[in-house]
Amino acid sequence: MVSQDLPTLTYFKRFRMEIDVQDPLPHVPCLPPGYAWAPWEAGLIDQHADVKYQCFFEEIDAVVFPNLSSREGCLRLMRDISTNAGFKPEATWLIAYDGQHCGTIQGVRDRYGMGAIQNVGIIPEHRGRGLGRALVLQALHGFRGCGVHRVHLEVTTQNEPAIRLYRSLGFRFRKTIYKTADAFAALQGASSGWFA
Ligand SMILES: CC(C)(COP(=O)(O)OP(=O)(O)OC[C@H]1O[C@@H](n2cnc3c(N)ncnc32)[C@H](O)[C@@H]1OP(=O)(O)O)[C@@H](O)C(=O)NCCC(=O)NCCS
Secondary structure (H helix, E strand, O other): OOOOOOOOEEEEEEEEEEEEOOOOOOOOOOOOOOEEEEEOOHHHHHHHHHHHHHHHOOOHHHHHOHHHHOHHHHHHHHHHHHHOOOEEEEEEEEEEEOOEEEEEEEEEEOOOOOEEEEEEEEOHHHOOOOHHHHHHHHHHHHHHHOOOOEEEEEEEOOOHHHHHHHHHHOOEEEEEEEEEEEHHHHHHHHOOOOOO
């Protein structure tokens, strides 16, 4: 048993990846039958938060960023993102399916003028259908449309499906970053096999 009082930190290795969106970009693909785009509107903040929570449930990033491991935390994140001075509705999308939402992405412009993809996620049962690729491309075209030249994101190095997706779209490694996370949350992640 580990006391929550222990100031133990766990380090997670993450990559910063970047892409130049002034270079030719693949078109945003048509979504598979039954799926539809939902552009940003303020009334959709709860839906973004809920989809985000479902996407990151038991995923490595919910250990690295404990806010992602609860609905309330995801709502806090969505409030922070959508009230950020650089928030870009053009790079913020949901994908809808059968009256529900199954995918989310959000974008902000950072203080250096670069686009920053905040979180991209597809609910597990909808993965492997090209929706993640479509969401990232939709956000990249949104950034380009509002004059952004380069876009970056960060990804935990164990997150191989996400890294493959970003590389296939043209993102390239820029640098390695170490993120500290609360050890207690990290140890909870250990039971899901993240530290094997
Ligand atoms: C990363 C994530 C967004 C990818 O979403 P996705 O919808 O599964 O992504 P895609 O379907 O576009 O691509 C995934 C794979 O499906 C394949 N695929 C795409 N369309 C397909 C289709 N019609 N039929 C079969 N396979 C297909 C892709 O080639 C890709 O294969 P690969 O991993 O072998 O390269 C998703 O896994 C996720 O939400 N993960 C949890 C949250 C997370 O970690 N987000 C990233 C934070 S940095």
